[in-house]
Structures are given as C-alpha cells and as structure tokens.
Amino acid sequence: MALIGVILIIGANTLWQNRSRLMDNSSPQERANIRMNKTVTGTVTEVMTSANIITIREASGRETHIAIVSETKLLDEKNKTATINAIYKESTIEAKGEATATNALLAGEVRIVSTPSLIITSPTEHEPVRSPLAITGLATGPWYFEATFPVTITDADHRSLGQHYVTATEEWMSESLVPFTATVEFSQPKTKTGYLIFKNANPSGLPEHEKTFEMPIVFEADAANVKVFFNNSELDPAFLCTKVFPTTRTIPWTEGIGRAAIEELLKGPTNEEKTMDYFTNINPNVRINSLTIENGIARIDLSDELDRNVGGSCRVTAIRAQITETLKQFPTVQQVVISINGRTEDILQP
Known part of the structure; x- marks a missing residue:
C-alpha cells in the first residue's frame, strides 16, 4: 500500500x-x-x-x-x-x-x-490485543446515555470475556462524533480471535432504538501489560507520600491479572527502574494470602511482613497508595480494602 x-x-x-x-x-x-x-x-x-x-x-x-x-x-x-x-x-x-x-x-x-455513527480508532482489526485493553473511538450522541455506553469483549464463539463502559471525553449530547475512551480487563480467551461488541445505552429499552456494532479482534494470548506503582524521588522530590507513579511490566498471560500485578509490585523496582529513581516503601518478602474482586471492591489479604517495623504516617500512606493504585488500574476495581492475616483495624499504623 x-x-x-x-x-x-x-x-x-x-x-x-x-x-x-x-x-x-x-x-x-x-x-x-x-x-x-x-x-x-x-x-x-x-x-x-x-x-x-x-x-x-x-x-x-x-x-x-x-x-x-x-x-x-x-x-x-x-x-x-x-x-x-x-x-x-x-x-x-x-x-x-x-x-x-x-x-x-x-x-x-x-x-x-x-460517516458511520461509531468509529473505532484503536485497536485495529489486525492489531493483537491483550488485557487490559485500551479502546479509543468516536460515536454520535445517540449512542450515549450519561456519557457512557457498554462494550463487551468476547471470544470467537461470542462467549463474554469482559465488559465495561466507554466514556465520552467531550460533551456527549451532540449529533456530531464525540470522542470516547475505555479500558477493559478480560479473562484468558480459548480462541485466537474474538469480537469487540458495542451497544448503545438505549435507556428506553425499546428494540427499535437498539444499536450494535461488532469488530473482529485478534488476541495476543501469551503476554499482558500491567502497571505497578512506586514512589519516585525525581518525579516527586518533595515526597508527598500519596504520590505514586506507574511503570509498565510485561508478564505472562494469566486470568488472575490483578494478583499478578501485585506480585510484580511486591518484587520492588527493577535495576533499570531504580536508575530512573523509582523506589518502594513495601518491605521485602511480603506474600499474598488472598485477593478477591467483587462489586467493585478489591479485598487483598497480605502476610504480616507488610507492616513489620513500619513507622511514620508518611511511609504507611505510601504503602497504601502503592497497593491501591496498582489494583485500581483495572476498571473492575473502584475501592481497595487491605488486610494482614485477616485483620483490617490495627494494621499499617503510624
């Protein structure tokens, strides 16, 4: 071409x-x-x-x-x-x-x-995708309600792998094309190809107002990108405790992508990341006892190494921020509850 x-x-x-x-x-x-x-x-x-x-x-x-x-x-x-x-x-x-x-x-x-009423600018049909998948595009106002409409990722047999909502980045009540973004976490597919399926919000529920658009996709099933959050003395020289910064890791595909991201976090910064002034406030040898995500709440239970000999409100705040932001990168997580061997009340105290 x-x-x-x-x-x-x-x-x-x-x-x-x-x-x-x-x-x-x-x-x-x-x-x-x-x-x-x-x-x-x-x-x-x-x-x-x-x-x-x-x-x-x-x-x-x-x-x-x-x-x-x-x-x-x-x-x-x-x-x-x-x-x-x-x-x-x-x-x-x-x-x-x-x-x-x-x-x-x-x-x-x-x-x-x-011009089509829905346009997907990323990903393309032939671009291999992995979880979490970032989606960008444009849609006319009738697709939206309250600036959102649903998107589902399925395998080649239309079995659902993950679902979320696209969100308009500009005023959505328009007959013109309005840009949108979405990030969708999805489980491991059993087929090499699948579909992105978009449906209009359709608050009326009337069949004659329904719109559906399907786009073929190709899965990259051997790896996934996740973000882990660390403190950084160059990006935050004042060390404001709550400010943590992402770095991207490529890991083998796993259905438990949230757990895998925390495991990467617990490893601490790589040598290359350390040269870029990333550092962690989390103690070494911390283990994950359990992680569940339900109704937008991630509940993570960790071993007691997490708050062993930890002192100072700033460090405690930084530890919470690292774990919370690493889990909240996933659209299924809106809130994070941290516990240590089942305890939530008396942990990570200044």
Whole structure:
C-alpha cells in the first residue's frame, strides 16, 4: 500500500503540472472537463493521511486509490470545507477528478456522503490485543446515555470475556462524533480471535432504538501489560507520600491479572527502574494470602511482613497508595480494602 501511495503521489504531481500547462489556454468548460472526467463513489477501506491517499471499494467490488493534492476540494456532508482527517474507514465518499489509471484517480473534489455513527480508532482489526485493553473511538450522541455506553469483549464463539463502559471525553449530547475512551480487563480467551461488541445505552429499552456494532479482534494470548506503582524521588522530590507513579511490566498471560500485578509490585523496582529513581516503601518478602474482586471492591489479604517495623504516617500512606493504585488500574476495581492475616483495624499504623 505504501508503494502504491508513492506511485500515486509522483503520478499525481506530474499530471497536475502537465494539466496546469494545458489549462493556461483552455476555456472554463475545458478546464472542468480535464479536471472532472471521472466520478467514483464507494466505501473507504483505508486512509493514508501521511501520503494523502484514500482507498475506496466501489459497488462493483473494485478498489480505487484516490490521490489528494493541494488543489483538491474536500467537502463534508453539509458541503462545508473539510480535511482528510474527517474521512474515516467505512465512510462513503464521492470523488471527481482525472483518471491516472483504471484504479487510480487524481481528485479535484471529494465529498463525504456519509460517516458511520461509531468509529473505532484503536485497536485495529489486525492489531493483537491483550488485557487490559485500551479502546479509543468516536460515536454520535445517540449512542450515549450519561456519557457512557457498554462494550463487551468476547471470544470467537461470542462467549463474554469482559465488559465495561466507554466514556465520552467531550460533551456527549451532540449529533456530531464525540470522542470516547475505555479500558477493559478480560479473562484468558480459548480462541485466537474474538469480537469487540458495542451497544448503545438505549435507556428506553425499546428494540427499535437498539444499536450494535461488532469488530473482529485478534488476541495476543501469551503476554499482558500491567502497571505497578512506586514512589519516585525525581518525579516527586518533595515526597508527598500519596504520590505514586506507574511503570509498565510485561508478564505472562494469566486470568488472575490483578494478583499478578501485585506480585510484580511486591518484587520492588527493577535495576533499570531504580536508575530512573523509582523506589518502594513495601518491605521485602511480603506474600499474598488472598485477593478477591467483587462489586467493585478489591479485598487483598497480605502476610504480616507488610507492616513489620513500619513507622511514620508518611511511609504507611505510601504503602497504601502503592497497593491501591496498582489494583485500581483495572476498571473492575473502584475501592481497595487491605488486610494482614485477616485483620483490617490495627494494621499499617503510624
């Protein structure tokens, strides 16, 4: 595709220069004919913004590559001036211009006929995904209610692996596309592929108002990224106790991803992390007795090494912050309860 882009750009520039010379002595009608001798309409399959190339699939199934140059007039659905960044995959566009080959067009005008109401910008269909999965995209207002709508990750047989909500990052009550983000933790799949399934919030509950969008995904089932939180003397020279900072670890895939993240935390900073001024306030040799997550509450029970010879309110606060923030990276956790050998009342005292 990149090679096609280069060829189209070179051909487009040459054709444009030659056409400009021809137009010097042409009538307005002749200039229009030279510029607009072909019209194509189709669904966008790829947008190469760096190369200013759009690929569409026409109704016949043929792919056509459209070159955008500085003279190209770009219009949105309301016939207002637009940029190539307003064109997304699955949009329908109409392009008029000069045919440079049977499947290539130098565009004089490109008009956006329609844009999908839901667009996923990350991940892509062919990008391997792991838990927790960060999702970004855009959706029109009718998808949302109170700035959210649900997303589910399933395996290839549509068995649910995890569910959460996307959240609008701008004012959501709009007919225009509104950006959103989500982070979804999911259990280990038993298939190599699966689906991201988005449903509109639909507070009415009426079937005729339901919207669903499915996007195929590919799982990267051998590893997962987790964040562990440490104090950092460079990022927080005043040492404000509650301020902890994430560093990312790649670990083997496990269904108990929360427990695995705490295990990484208890190992302390790596040598490389220490050179970046990360340090821990947690004692060595602390063990996890149990960890449960239910109804948004993570309850973690640790061995008594956790508060052995621990003194000072600042250090106690830092220990709690390290454990709490490491668990709250997961969207299923809103609150953390720490205990030591089953005790919660008399632990981690200053």
